[in-house]
Amino acid sequence: MKRREFVQHTFLVTGGILIAGNALAFQSKKKVPKLTILHTNDTHSNIDPFPSNHAKFPNMGGVSKRFELIQKIREEEEHVLVLDAGDIFQGTPYFNKFGGVLEMKLMTAMGYDAATMGNHDFDGGMDGFLKAQKFADFPFLCANYDFSNTILKDVTNANVIFQKGKIKVGIFGIGVELQGLVPEDKFGKTIYLDPIKTANEQASILKKKGCDLIICLSHLGFEYDTDKVSDRLLAQKTKNIHLILGGHTHTFLEKPVEEKNLDNQIVLINQVGWGGVQLGRLDFEIDKVIFAKKDLIIVK
Amino acid sequence: MTFKLVSIFLIGAGLWACSSVNTVVVHSTAVNMTNEQKTNQQIDSMIMPYKDSLSLEMNEVIANSATNFSVKRPNSNLGNWVADGIFVNQTKTVRLTKPIICLLNVGGIRSTINKGSVTIGDMFKLMPFDNEIVWVELPVSVIPEIEEYLKKSGGEPISNAILKNGKLIFNNWNENSSSFWVITSDYLMNGGDKMNFFTKKLSVNKTGTLMRDALITEARFQTVIEEDTTIRISF
Numbered sequence: 001m002k003r004r005e006f007v008q009h010t011f012l013v014t015g016g017i018l019i020a021g022n023a024l025a026f027q028s029k030k031k032v033p034k035l036t037i038l039h040t041n042d043t044h045s046n047i048d049p050f051p052s053n054h055a056k057f058p059n060m061g062g063v064s065k066r067f068e069l070i071q072k073i074r075e076e077e078e079h080v081l082v083l084d085a086g087d088i089f090q091g092t093p094y095f096n097k098f099g100g101v102l103e104m105k106l107m108t109a110m111g112y113d114a115a116t117m118g119n120h121d122f123d124g125g126m127d128g129f130l131k132a133q134k135f136a137d138f139p140f141l142c143a144n145y146d147f148s149n150t151i152l153k154d155v156t157n158a159n160v161i162f163q164k165g166k167i168k169v170g171i172f173g174i175g176v177e178l179q180g181l182v183p184e185d186k187f188g189k190t191i192y193l194d195p196i197k198t199a200n201e202q203a204s205i206l207k208k209k210g211c212d213l214i215i216c217l218s219h220l221g222f223e224y225d226t227d228k229v230s231d232r233l234l235a236q237k238t239k240n241i242h243l244i245l246g247g248h249t250h251t252f253l254e255k256p257v258e259e260k261n262l263d264n265q266i267v268l269i270n271q272v273g274w275g276g277v278q279l280g281r282l283d284f285e286i287d288k289v290i291f292a293k294k295d296l297i298i299v300k
Numbered sequence: 301m302t303f304k305l306v307s308i309f310l311i312g313a314g315l316w317a318c319s320s321v322n323t324v325v326v327h328s329t330a331v332n333m334t335n336e337q338k339t340n341q342q343i344d345s346m347i348m349p350y351k352d353s354l355s356l357e358m359n360e361v362i363a364n365s366a367t368n369f370s371v372k373r374p375n376s377n378l379g380n381w382v383a384d385g386i387f388v389n390q391t392k393t394v395r396l397t398k399p400i401i402c403l404l405n406v407g408g409i410r411s412t413i414n415k416g417s418v419t420i421g422d423m424f425k426l427m428p429f430d431n432e433i434v435w436v437e438l439p440v441s442v443i444p445e446i447e448e449y450l451k452k453s454g455g456e457p458i459s460n461a462i463l464k465n466g467k468l469i470f471n472n473w474n475e476n477s478s479s480f481w482v483i484t485s486d487y488l489m490n491g492g493d494k495m496n497f498f499t500k501k502l503s504v505n506k507t508g509t510l511m512r513d514a515l516i517t518e519a520r521f522q523t524v525i526e527e528d529t530t531i532r533i534s535f
Contacts, residue, residue, distance in 0.1 A: 064339035
């Protein structure tokens with residue numbers, strides 16, 4: 001029997017120039033500001049664990065376990081954000097029968113702070129999404145879906161800012177092109193905005209608003225053989241984003257992947273497969289940087 | 301704004317050649333949700349009423365399967381069963397004049413049917429998406445595009461026709477007809493899986509019937525689900 005597995009990796013993030021000093025000060029006994037980011041993607045209505053005869057994930061996943069784990073982490077950590085990168089709906093009869101209402105109630109109970117919409121979150125049509133979303137007590141971030149001519153006008157947000165202790169976190173959402181992926185009658189007059197251009201605008205807005213850490217919740221997909229926009233491409237062609245939490249391609253990553261952005265700075269990309277078989281966890285331990293209000297730059 | 305002035309070299313683990321910066325550590329872990337993890341009663345009680353109501357419906361046995369069915373390209377017993385099921389469901393009470401086929405996609409069949417009892421829940425696993433059956437009228441001129449598509453994709457579930465040596469052969473071909481019907485899903489008709497030939501449609505009949513519901517009806521009717529292993533796709 002496998003014990004709970006922890007795949008642990010460490011990255012360093014620099015906080016710009018400060019007075020020359022002990023760079024490893026964070027290792028001292030003094031408690032440094034810390035932010036714990038928990039994330040899921042493509043949970044696909046997997047409320048119960050996978051069945052015991054499942055070929056790949058026997059007994060894995062399940063909202064009850066995820067709730068318990070999140071609760072435990074909340075007891076241990078002061079500043080926690082729980083995020084989801086889309087495709088909450090579709091995959092078990094819970095969605096077919098209850099239209100996503102239970103998924104929203106449970107995510108609210110787990111204390112999700114924000115999510116973005118995946119293509120399957122349109123499967124019940126925009127009216128179906130709206131009915132379920134009424135049970136969600138957290139914002140849906142969709143910066144590159146222009147819903148102004150649809151019933152989802154003013155239902156979603158482009159971005160959200162959280163003040164977590166000393167750390168100001170800006171989060172925005174980027175969705176995948178719906179044409180060809182979702183029947184047209186389900187997304188109606190939604191206008192798809194260029195994901196790279198929109199991401200750059202959003203990151204810039206959040207930076208101007210003084211965010212220390214800028215996160216993109218993306219449902220673009222991790223990478224493609226073609227030139228289709230992916231998280232990797234998004235990372236390369238943007239700036240000011242520190243972390244992309246992705247979905248759509250159901251990619252299991254052993255550790256967050258690094259890309260260099262337009263400013264040649266590192267962007268971390270993470271994704272945790274699908275079905276809720278994993279909960280992603282990133283702990284940012286941030287030293288004096290925050291007090292000095294310098295840019296956060298991730299280095300190896 | 302300050303990064304360009306910073307030169308940082310990391311030597312070994314955590315040693316800095318240039319220490320003019322303060323550092324931040326990012327730990328990352330992916331926690332596997334195994335059954336060694338504890339569950340939570342509060343959440344379980346939230347799920348319970350939904351789960352109970354689902355179980356009642358999903359556990360109903362609707363047929364018995366004589367064998368194991370699975371889908372693959374170019375031919376499979378499950379592909380044949382699903383395509384035939386949809387075709388029969390749609391045509392048994394209809395008098396056909398135009399040529400007609402049922403054409404689906406391998407990607408839309410999401411599970412297997414296992415030997416033994418078959419439940420409503422199994423049908424939901426097979427067809428989790430709420431796709432509707434549609435009849436699409438296409439001009440005869442589009443047939444080469446369908447042949448080309450099948451060749452490129454490596455085969456899709458088909459009924460009332462076969463693809464032999466890369467050519468589509470209808471069971472009810474009619475020389476005098478300039479168009480034919482394709483029974484398919486709204487997903488494919490609307491551009492799913494890039495079946496672009498559907499953009500040339502002449503007319504559409506929406507049935508209001510979900511693919512899954514049609515298969516449940518047919519499975520109930522069949523009582524015992526038998527396989528048909530006819531080769532329908534060859535290039």
